[in-house]
Amino acid sequence: MLHDALVNYGYPVTTIHGAMSQKDRDKIVKEFKDGLTHVLISTDVIARGFDQSQVNLVVNYDLPVVYNNPTQPDNEVYLHRIGRAGRFGRKGAVFNLLCGEKDEKIMEKIERHFDHYVAEVRSWTSNEDFEDALKKAGLM
Incomplete structure (x- = not known):
């Protein structure tokens, strides 16, 4: 689709x-x-072993979760997914599509696991917010 x-x-x-x-x-x-x-x-x-220097943007259409426990993120898979962007000294960005409270809770757990806050760009904000995020990542 x-x-x-x-x-x-x-x-x-x-x-x-x-x-x-x-x-x-x-x-x-x-x-x-x-x-x-x-x-x-x-x-x-x-998710693993795909080392392409031209990848500068990763979009997680869904967040990875533990197979038999869908309320827990699969942090290792998440790290491998986002690690595709900005390899080999290049800049990159990752967008995670969050579609509700479940996704927000999983993202919070990922942030706590990696001790890193992920900036939020809401879908109902202007395109300027997306452009600003891409500029900060060095992609525009």
């Missing part, structure tokens, strides 16, 4: 997930590395 929506808005998008064959996943990663697309939608299938 996300892939189709972005394509409909005119973005060239690549999507990768665990149900694909390794051959297909390798092909998609190569296309992304070669710059054929600038947006890669992924499940946690590439």
